[in-house]
Amino acid sequence: MDEFHREGDVLHCEDVPLADIANSAGTPAYVYSHAALYRSYRELDEAFDGLDHMVCFAAKANGNLAVLRALASFGAGVDIVSGGELYRAMRAGFDPKKVVFAGVGKTEAELMAGLGERILLFNVESAAELEHLERMANVYGKRARVALRINPDVEPETHEHISTGHGGSKFGVAVEEALALAERIKGYRCVDLIGVHQHIGSQITKPEPYKESVEKSAALVDELRSRGFDIQYFNIGGGLGIKYKDEETFSPKELVDAIRPTLEATKTKIICEMGRYIAGGAGVLLTSVIYRKKSGGKSFLVADAGMNDLLRPSLYDAHHEVEAVGPNGSLESADLVGPVCESGDYLARDRELPDAREGDVLAVMNAGAYGFSMASNYNSRLKPAEVMVRGERWSVVREREHYSDLVRGELVPAFL
Numbered sequence: 321m322d323e324f325h326r327e328g329d330v331l332h333c334e335d336v337p338l339a340d341i342a343n344s345a346g347t348p349a350y351v352y353s354h355a356a357l358y359r360s361y362r363e364l365d366e367a368f369d370g371l372d373h374m375v376c377f378a379a380k381a382n383g384n385l386a387v388l389r390a391l392a393s394f395g396a397g398v399d400i401v402s403g404g405e406l407y408r409a410m411r412a413g414f415d416p417k418k419v420v421f422a423g424v425g426k427t428e429a430e431l432m433a434g435l436g437e438r439i440l441l442f443n444v445e446s447a448a449e450l451e452h453l454e455r456m457a458n459v460y461g462k463r464a465r466v467a468l469r470i471n472p473d474v475e476p477e478t479h480e481h482i483s484t485g486h487g488g489s490k491f492g493v494a495v496e497e498a499l500a501l502a503e504r505i506k507g508y509r510c511v512d513l514i515g516v517h518q519h520i521g522s523q524i525t526k527p528e529p530y531k532e533s534v535e536k537s538a539a540l541v542d543e544l545r546s547r548g549f550d551i552q553y554f555n556i557g558g559g560l561g562i563k564y565k566d567e568e569t570f571s572p573k574e575l576v577d578a579i580r581p582t583l584e585a586t587k588t589k590i591i592c593e594m595g596r597y598i599a600g601g602a603g604v605l606l607t608s609v610i611y612r613k614k615s616g617g618k619s620f621l622v623a624d625a626g627m628n629d630l631l632r633p634s635l636y637d638a639h640h641e642v643e644a645v646g647p648n649g650s651l652e653s654a655d656l657v658g659p660v661c662e663s664g665d666y667l668a669r670d671r672e673l674p675d676a677r678e679g680d681v682l683a684v685m686n687a688g689a690y691g692f693s694m695a696s697n698y699n700s701r702l703k704p705a706e707v708m709v710r711g712e713r714w715s716v717v718r719e720r721e722h723y724s725d726l727v728r729g730e731l732v733p734a735f736l
């Protein structure tokens with residue numbers, strides 16, 4: 321069952337009418353379904369059945385503590401890219417032995433924090449980072465477990481802003497450089513090279529780029545083994561796409577079936593680190609129509625959520641379905657825009673949208689990944705509330721901000 325569904329005329333999240341949440345928590349508000357998080361996590365986990373594996377959640381997709389706690393309780397690991405995400409992951413109760421740390425620009429403080437928690441793996445992306453890690457581990461008497469992130473130079477055919485595995489991108493190192501780094505590690509005292517990592521991009525809708533890159537990475541696993549490294553982990557990254565509109569997507573099972581023989585042959589523990597696939601369909605953004613307006617022959621629904629709440633349409637021209645939380649009436653051609661002072665501030669453009677009246681609540685669908693996590697305070701707007709639903713229970717899991725939050729940490733100096 322789809323966790324976001326209609327009962328009679330009313331859009332529900334699990335057993336809760338979304339209108340009830342809008343009425344008491346207010347709008348804009350993100351609403352997450354616990355059951356949907358569990359379903360997508362399980363689907364991934366089951367796809368890897370028969371392989372030694374760990375499904376990680378990419379915390380950048382949704383860092384809310386309740387979301388992270390739910391995933392930790394399912395048994396997931398977590399992929400982090402900053403000290404802040406490490407902090408969240410620890411607060412949410414993840415086992416440090418299930419934490420993998422990616423990112424091209426980890427600072428010394430962040431490396432130190434990861435060493436301090438004894439995380440499972442640092443996914444190292446450059447010679448300079450490796451050098452820093454060796455030094456930090458030496459100084460603090462720790463061992464650094466490392467996977468080299470390779471850039472397999474494949475074209476994942478997704479939006480250029482979220483494509484990472486092609487040659488010339490800032491991510492990872494080429495295979496030849498990975499081999500050179502490995503040789504360098506032989507001279508290091510505190511670094512154990514035990515993994516290979518790749519991540520080729522996001523919202524990938526075909527298995528072929530994975531197949532191609534997994535084959536390249538698996539060949540590197542073999543080569544490193546033949547050079548004496550005890551490679552135990554192969555992290556195939558995240559990136560599995562979801563259906564926002566009418567994209568042809570493929571399932572976790574189809575992904576794993578396409579690469580299973582290659583994965584098996586590596587005799588490693590397989591890690592994946594999915595964000596969007598786990599959280600994307602598990603959340604909606606509720607927003608109320610403030611005004612209706614006509615301008616230049618076009619109709620506009622002006623909503624109380626804008627680009628600062630959900631940036632994806634403005635940044636990537638991303639498509640999110642929009643539904644009325646009340647009865648599905650007629651449709652009208654309109655733009656759904658926010659209150660932000662930018663013409664790029666829209667949630668849906670040139671679309672057939674619910675013919676909503678002022679005060680009506682709309683649900684912007686598939687907003688559970690890269691929604692709140694990319695929200696900002698632009699225009700000094702308050703970040704929205706977040707809510708989690710489980711069955712017939714629901715709870716605010718992040719309060720709507722207050723004006724005082726906007727100026728927290730700001731100071732007016734004495735010389736003014």
Ligand code: LLP
Pocket residue numbers: 378380381399422423482519521522523557558559560593594595596597632636689690
């Ligand atoms: N691992 C690494 C190293 C990553 O950089 C990412 C995402 C993931 C895993 C998770 O990818 P996913 O499974 O969610 O596709 N803001 C963009 C997406 C940026 C993705 C960045 N990296 C969007 O809203 O579409």
